[in-house]
Amino acid sequence: xxxxxxxxxxxxxxxxxxxxxxxxxxxxxxxxxxxxxxxxxxxxxxxxxxxxxxxxxxxxxxxxxxxxxxxxxxxxxxxxxxxxxxxxxxxxxxxxxxxxxxxxxxxxxxxxxxxxxxxxxxxxxxxxxxxxxxxxxxxxxxxxxxxxxxxxxxxxxxxxxxxxxxxxxxxxxxxxxxxxxxxxxxxxxxxxxxxxxxxxxxxxxxxxxxxxxxxxxxxxxxxxxxxxxxxxxxxxxxxxxxxxxxxxxxxxxxxxxxxxxxxxxxxxxxxxxxxxxxxxxxxxxxxxxxxxxxxxxxxxxxxxxxxxxxxxxxxxxxxxxxxxxxxxxxxxxxxxxxxxx
Amino acid sequence: xxxxxxxxxxxxxxxxxxxxxxxxxxxxxxxxxxxxxxxxxxxxxxxxxxxxxxxxxxxxxxxxxxxxxxxxxxxxxxxxxxxxxxxxxxxxxxxxxxxxxxxxxxxxxxxxxxxxxxxxxxxxxxxxxxxxxxxxxxxxxxxxxxxxxxxxxxxxxxxxxxxxxxxxxxxxxxxxxxxxxxxxxxxxxxxxxxxxxxxxxxxxxxxxxxxxxxxxxxxxxxxxxxxxxxxxxxxxxxxxxxxxxxxxxxxxxxxxxxxxxxxxxxxxxxxxxxxxxxxxxxxxxxxxxxxxxxxxxxxxxxxxxxxxxxxxxxxxxxxxx
Numbered sequence: 227x228x229x230x231x232x233x234x235x236x237x238x239x240x241x242x243x244x245x246x247x248x249x250x251x252x253x254x255x256x257x258x259x260x261x262x263x264x265x266x267x268x269x270x271x272x273x274x275x276x277x278x279x280x281x282x283x284x285x286x287x288x289x290x291x292x293x294x295x296x297x298x299x300x301x302x303x304x305x306x307x308x309x310x311x312x313x314x315x316x317x318x319x320x321x322x323x324x325x326x327x328x329x330x331x332x333x334x335x336x337x338x339x340x341x342x343x344x345x346x347x348x349x350x351x352x353x354x355x356x357x358x359x360x361x362x363x364x365x366x367x368x369x370x371x372x373x374x375x376x377x378x379x380x381x382x383x384x385x386x387x388x389x390x391x392x393x394x395x396x397x398x399x400x401x402x403x404x405x406x407x408x409x410x411x412x413x414x415x416x417x418x419x420x421x422x423x424x425x426x427x428x429x430x431x432x433x434x435x436x437x438x439x440x441x442x443x444x445x446x447x448x449x450x451x452x453x454x455x456x457x458x459x460x461x462x463x464x465x466x467x468x469x470x471x472x473x474x475x476x477x478x479x480x481x482x483x484x485x486x487x488x489x490x491x492x493x494x495x496x497x498x499x500x501x502x503x504x505x506x507x508x509x510x511x512x513x514x515x516x517x518x519x520x521x522x523x524x525x526x527x528x529x530x531x532x533x534x535x536x537x538x539x540x541x542x543x544x545x546x547x548x549x550x551x552x553x554x555x556x557x558x559x560x561x562x563x564x565x566x567x
Numbered sequence: 568x569x570x571x572x573x574x575x576x577x578x579x580x581x582x583x584x585x586x587x588x589x590x591x592x593x594x595x596x597x598x599x600x601x602x603x604x605x606x607x608x609x610x611x612x613x614x615x616x617x618x619x620x621x622x623x624x625x626x627x628x629x630x631x632x633x634x635x636x637x638x639x640x641x642x643x644x645x646x647x648x649x650x651x652x653x654x655x656x657x658x659x660x661x662x663x664x665x666x667x668x669x670x671x672x673x674x675x676x677x678x679x680x681x682x683x684x685x686x687x688x689x690x691x692x693x694x695x696x697x698x699x700x701x702x703x704x705x706x707x708x709x710x711x712x713x714x715x716x717x718x719x720x721x722x723x724x725x726x727x728x729x730x731x732x733x734x735x736x737x738x739x740x741x742x743x744x745x746x747x748x749x750x751x752x753x754x755x756x757x758x759x760x761x762x763x764x765x766x767x768x769x770x771x772x773x774x775x776x777x778x779x780x781x782x783x784x785x786x787x788x789x790x791x792x793x794x795x796x797x798x799x800x801x802x803x804x805x806x807x808x809x810x811x812x813x814x815x816x817x818x819x820x821x822x823x824x825x826x827x828x829x830x831x832x833x834x835x836x837x838x839x840x841x842x843x844x845x846x847x848x849x850x851x852x853x854x855x856x857x858x859x860x861x862x863x864x865x866x867x868x869x870x871x872x873x874x875x876x877x878x879x880x881x882x883x884x885x886x887x888x
Contacts, residue, residue: 256777257842258679258683259842279841279842280779280842289779289780289810290809364600365599456607460605462783462787464781464782464783464786465783469779469781478808480809482807482808482809492808495779500782500799547598547599549841551783551787551838551839552605552625553598553599553603554604557598558598
């Protein structure tokens with residue numbers, strides 16, 4: 227696809243125009259921080275937010291989602307699924323790490339063997355507009371785990387901020403459709419050089435790749451390692467690192483009765499970090515302590531997911547690093563795992 | 568500050584060397600600016616990892632029940648010690664098993680406030696007297712910008728109205744006691760009380776709506792120690808499980824109520840919350856009620872009877888613990 231150029235003002239106008247036909251979600255302020263939410267005007271968009279507080283996964287896999295309503299009557303049992311998303315949606319300003327995480331979510335919820343209708347309905351009705359990361363944060367480590375700050379995969383349209391304008395690239399027919407009728411300019415050699423310099427500068431701020439094969443090999447050998455005792459010692463056992471992870475996708479399904487004859491079947495986020503996650507009806511808990519739970523998080527991301535789905539369970543967004551209340555830093559854990567013998 | 572850190576390290580070293588304790592719980596440097604990390608030190612050689620600064624924000628007392636049959640030392644500021652006292656009074660800890668390295672506290676700074684006061688990502692901070700000096704990260708290749716902020720404007724809300732910055736009990740004090748500010752600990756609650764019930768309900772609903780049920784508030788709290796929390800109980804289930812208004816508000820109300828007469832106002836819940844929900848006013852309201860009814864603040868002295876956990880045969884409406 228060819229790159230074109232759009233001025234800042236025109237990009238805002240384009241977004242405003244798109245709102246007529248789409249529901250637009252973008253990073254915008256909520257109670258002092260930025261996170262994805264529906265916007266009513268382009269002015270609300272936080273263009274410079276690299277890592278939203280919550281990842282965009284909740285727009286496809288909400289924290290709580292009603293799967294269907296059940297009604298028991300003299301005619302028997304009736305099930306009423308929800309309508310799903312009807313109106314087309316745009317997810318605007320997604321960063322490459324989060325887009326990569328969505329592709330991982332696809333390997334769980336949207337495969338040829340298992341297609342989750344709730345998830346795929348939202349995926350199908352959503353156009354994803356990405357933006358490259360000019361100034362990655364200190365907590366960003368996409369490059370350590372195989373990502374790049376200007377990676378295009380997973381997007382329909384991709385934006386590169388070159389200062390006074392954006393380079394815009396439609397990557398799919400859905401992306402093309404967004405640009406219909408907007409005023410675009412050809413890209414000059416100078417623009418391309420600027421874009422290259424921006425990417426170069428971004429990469430310089432990011433860490434070197436880590437040896438993921440070595441990490442995986444070590445993990446397979448260290449299930450009984452005392453490393454996990456040390457790693458888990460300060461862990462509070464809360465759900466922040468998993469709930470705010472763009473890749474984590476565990477859920478629990480419960481029935482919420484409305485009255486004796488009807489109710490809702492609901493899917494809620496769940497996390498391997500909770501003590502009741504693996505608690506069995508017998509009372510036995512195969513992961514009885516922090517040691518097993520902290521280990522599970524690392525094992526799943528860096529061993530089980532690569533083995534089973536051929537994807538890594540971590541995209542290096544750094545949310546767990548930023549928000550862990552006791553500063554458990556997954557980058558440090560990986561260094562520690564790599565150094566075990 | 569350097570002398571304080573030295574005092575903590577030396578005491579930890581002495582305790583481990585003499586075998587007086589097998590574990591020291593304190594703070595180490597974090598991996599990010601404005602973060603300190605709780606650390607479990609078992610080896611003398613690791614005592615050099617211990618540190619202290621104005622971001623030692625967690626209440627370390629929450630770890631003590633997990634090691635309560637061991638001899639343990641803890642680096643504890645005023646609110647951590649209040650929690651220890653409250654836990655001892657609730658028969659959750661043995662005083663003899665805990666060696667308290669008390670730290671008089673000048674208040675912890677809120678990194679979220681700092682972040683919003685500077686024009687970029689915080690690269691590094693250092694404390695100079697009553698100021699926090701912040702190096703702000705700018706474009707690649709340019710020198711960081713320096714911003715100086717007065718610490719009084721950066722304190723966590725619970726710290727700004729702290730009534731007990733000095734440890735109420737200790738085995739050793741790592742520095743001279745600090746001056747206690749004459750503050751109204753319930754000022755924020757009074758401000759809330761002046762709002763109409765409808766305004767308060769709307770505020771509470773909006774705050775609770777951001778909850779993601781990660782339970783970091785519960786997990787960070789030294790006084791939330793139930794073996795099974797009411798939200799984790801499935802038969803019967805007490806509240807709705809999902810992220811619905813009733814589920815989220817039910818959790819927030821249940822959590823706060825269970826801390827009535829027990830919350831030591833350390834603010835650890837609010838600091839842990841990833842969606843920055845205003846939690847201290849909920850606990851604050853209940854603390855104020857307990858103060859008004861019983862003249863009681865938890866964790867202020869060993870042997871205090873918790874008013875809502877004690878029944879005295881001769882008590883009347885005028886009950887005072």
